[in-house]
Amino acid sequence: MGLSRIQKRFEKLKSENCAGLITFTTAGDPDYDTSLALLKGLPSAGADIIELGMPFSDPMADGPAIQEASIRALKNKMTLKKTLNMVESFREEDDDTPIILMGYYNPIYIYGVERFLHDALKAGIDGLIIVDLPPEEDSELAIPAKAVDMAMIHLATPTTDQNRLGQILENGSGFLYYVTIAGITGAAKPDLAPVKQALDNFRKITQLPMAVGFGIKSAEDAARFAKFADAVVVGSAIVDVIKSNINQENVANSVLESRVLSFVGELANGVKNARK
Amino acid sequence: MSENKINSYRTGPDEDGHFGIFGGRYVAETLMPLILEVEKTYNHAKHDPAFKQEFHELLKEFVGRPNPLYFARRMTEHLKGAKIYFKREELNHTGAHKINNCIGQILLARRMGKTRIIAETGAGQHGVATATVCALFGMPCVIYMGAKDIERQKPNVFRMKLLGAEVVPVTSGSESLKDSMNEALRDWVTNVEDTFYIIGTAAGPHPYPELVRDFQCVIGDEAREQILEKEGRLPDSLVACVGGGSNAIGLFHPFLDDDVDMYAVEAAGLGIDTDKHAASLSGGAPGVLHGNRTYLLMDDDGQILEAHSISAGLDYPGIGPEHSHLHDIGRVKYVPIDDNEALEAFQLCTKLEGIIPALESAHAIAYVMKLAPTLPKNHIIVMGLSGRGDKDIFTVASALGEDI
Numbered sequence: 161m162g163l164s165r166i167q168k169r170f171e172k173l174k175s176e177n178c179a180g181l182i183t184f185t186t187a188g189d190p191d192y193d194t195s196l197a198l199l200k201g202l203p204s205a206g207a208d209i210i211e212l213g214m215p216f217s218d219p220m221a222d223g224p225a226i227q228e229a230s231i232r233a234l235k236n237k238m239t240l241k242k243t244l245n246m247v248e249s250f251r252e253e254d255d256d257t258p259i260i261l262m263g264y265y266n267p268i269y270i271y272g273v274e275r276f277l278h279d280a281l282k283a284g285i286d287g288l289i290i291v292d293l294p295p296e297e298d299s300e301l302a303i304p305a306k307a308v309d310m311a312m313i314h315l316a317t318p319t320t321d322q323n324r325l326g327q328i329l330e331n332g333s334g335f336l337y338y339v340t341i342a343g344i345t346g347a348a349k350p351d352l353a354p355v356k357q358a359l360d361n362f363r364k365i366t367q368l369p370m371a372v373g374f375g376i377k378s379a380e381d382a383a384r385f386a387k388f389a390d391a392v393v394v395g396s397a398i399v400d401v402i403k404s405n406i407n408q409e410n411v412a413n414s415v416l417e418s419r420v421l422s423f424v425g426e427l428a429n430g431v432k433n434a435r436k
Numbered sequence: 437m438s439e440n441k442i443n444s445y446r447t448g449p450d451e452d453g454h455f456g457i458f459g460g461r462y463v464a465e466t467l468m469p470l471i472l473e474v475e476k477t478y479n480h481a482k483h484d485p486a487f488k489q490e491f492h493e494l495l496k497e498f499v500g501r502p503n504p505l506y507f508a509r510r511m512t513e514h515l516k517g518a519k520i521y522f523k524r525e526e527l528n529h530t531g532a533h534k535i536n537n538c539i540g541q542i543l544l545a546r547r548m549g550k551t552r553i554i555a556e557t558g559a560g561q562h563g564v565a566t567a568t569v570c571a572l573f574g575m576p577c578v579i580y581m582g583a584k585d586i587e588r589q590k591p592n593v594f595r596m597k598l599l600g601a602e603v604v605p606v607t608s609g610s611e612s613l614k615d616s617m618n619e620a621l622r623d624w625v626t627n628v629e630d631t632f633y634i635i636g637t638a639a640g641p642h643p644y645p646e647l648v649r650d651f652q653c654v655i656g657d658e659a660r661e662q663i664l665e666k667e668g669r670l671p672d673s674l675v676a677c678v679g680g681g682s683n684a685i686g687l688f689h690p691f692l693d694d695d696v697d698m699y700a701v702e703a704a705g706l707g708i709d710t711d712k713h714a715a716s717l718s719g720g721a722p723g724v725l726h727g728n729r730t731y732l733l734m735d736d737d738g739q740i741l742e743a744h745s746i747s748a749g750l751d752y753p754g755i756g757p758e759h760s761h762l763h764d765i766g767r768v769k770y771v772p773i774d775d776n777e778a779l780e781a782f783q784l785c786t787k788l789e790g791i792i793p794a795l796e797s798a799h800a801i802a803y804v805m806k807l808a809p810t811l812p813k814n815h816i817i818v819m820g821l822s823g824r825g826d827k828d829i830f831t832v833a834s835a836l837g838e839d840i
Contacts, residue, residue, distance in 0.1 A: 220622065223622075239737040267737055269724050297462060317464075319628055344626060
């Protein structure tokens with residue numbers, strides 16, 4: 161499916177006149193089974209698109225919450241191959257919810273770009289967000305991904321000017337991910353007005369749907385952005401719920417799954433009702 | 437500063453920052469406009485005589501350059517082979533080659549109108565050099581340093597504080613140099629408007645590998661002039677230690693197009709066949725980290741491994757991209773030296789020459805001890821003595837079982 165599954169989802173959201181909720185969790189956090197159970201529960205809890213983190217030892221663009229999630233997953237021997245397996249299991253039950261992998265380039269480079277794209281599409285992955293591949297490095301992954309209809313979601317940030325936006329759009333697809341602040345994930349609360357301004361400017365140039373993320377932590381926050389963005393990404397706040405439901409050995413307690421999914425439910429309510 | 441000649445080893449990087457397949461700009465989008473601005477500013481600065489003049493004046497008046505190319509008579513006699521010269525970077529102000537690059541980068545930062553400086557440090561030498569130039573120019577300075585490194589390098593931590601820097605302990609990951617670099621990058625992404633990141637080695641996203649190399653080329657340029665004066669000819673071999681590789685590239689680069697053999701010495705820790713070493717060329721593979729493609733120590737899944745070396749300054753799981761290229765094309769030979777060999781060289785140099793070398797530089801000395809006896813007496817070796825060893829006496833004492 162790849163790109164088309166993402167496009168279909170945004171068409172559906174548009175027809176319903178509401179923004180989508182994109183949830184972020186790290187594959188294998190705190191362990192494979194819990195992580196897979198969460199993944200399977202996310203669509204009915206209200207996630208419209210699922211962003212799944214590929215754990216990496218050196219997550220340079222992430223704040224403490226997502227760094228720790230990566231470390232927990234790696235401690236439990238998570239690998240890129242297992243992340244693909246996890247999505248494959250998810251697809252046995254859900255053929256509609258787009259899944260996007262988010263992470264850093266090195267594990268993909270070591271896996272082999274061609275082989276990775278083939279295996280990821282086969283597993284049911286629709287798009288990629290690779291934080292350390294700016295458009296200057298599109299030949300590494302964005303261009304090969306384009307050739308096989310894997311969406312390559314590029315990031316735009318408060319430091320992105322109109323010239324760079326053109327470059328970003330050239331090989332970006334699926335949607336544009338607008339990073340609300342100059343900073344790392346889970347950082348300070350972003351201001352609404354400059355984000356809206358940036359999206360308004362971008363919409364003059366592109367038809368791509370626009371998702372916003374970084375620093376959005378509650379249903380109220382999400383609702384404020386859902387008024388004008390096509391989708392809202394929440395990551396660190398969800399990962400924080402995971403963290404508060406594990407013990408010192410990173411073992412999940414019996415309510416972790418329901419706590420995380422009910423928080424996702426709250427977020428989804430905020431996003432869905434934002435424009436009513 | 438590098439010449440543009442066809443069939444030259446000195447023309448890299450290309451305009452996208454590649455040395456062969458290595459290098460590049462693998463950074464978050466937020467940093468990209470700033471990285472491009474650094475590149476633009478540097479391209480102007482390197483052709484600006486006023487910039488060069490200010491750089492070289494500071495190297496002369498503040499750093500104390502040129503430092504000597506010193507004939508190591510007793511080492512030469514002891515090893516009974518090649519004639520050995522030391523390029524005395526350890527005599528620079530702050531005690532290592534690191535200051536050369538810091539002077540260059542802070543001038544760039546000022547040119548860009550940046551008002552705040554950040555840096556990462558492992559052993560603390562780059563941190564001290566950065567804090568020093570920040571004091572010189574009255575700029576606020578934040579140094580990221582692994583909590584583990586803070587513990588084993590207390591004198592340097594205090595030095596930085598005296599110089600007015602804020603030293604931030606990094607408790608994420610393995611709490612050492614690579615994690616400090618991650619943390620510095622996180623700071624930079626967050627403070628992109630006013631902050632300049634002074635990277636300490638010839639690695640990171642383009643144009644850092646190029647500009648750090650160019651600022652460090654003063655080592656090789658001086659050595660070239662000095663050896664011609666003393667011997668009337670170029671040396672036969674060069675030897676330097678490599679972590680990220682800034683002192684080695686600075687010494688080697690001006691000689692790359694000459695008939696000179698080059699040996700770069702990697703830290704083999706407890707041994708290259710163990711999992712406790714820092715030899716990314718001898719024991720790693722190409723990957724992408726910290727803004728560049730280069731040789732890295734990693735597992736089958738592409739997760740970066742912790743490096744190990746008795747020398748905190750070589751304790752990094754990667755290496756500058758130009759070294760990866762010089763390795764692949766075979767222009768420079770990369771050789772391993774382990775902790776014990778470095779310790780032995782540290783003591784021999786101290787006793788024979790009256791120079792306490794940094795543990796980093798002791799790796800280069802250890803290789804000279806292997807190489808020199810195999811060569812004739814008219815063979816000339818120039819070795820980069822990159823830093824002084826006062827900072828290492830506690831580590832060495834504990835390795836030798838002495839209580840001080």
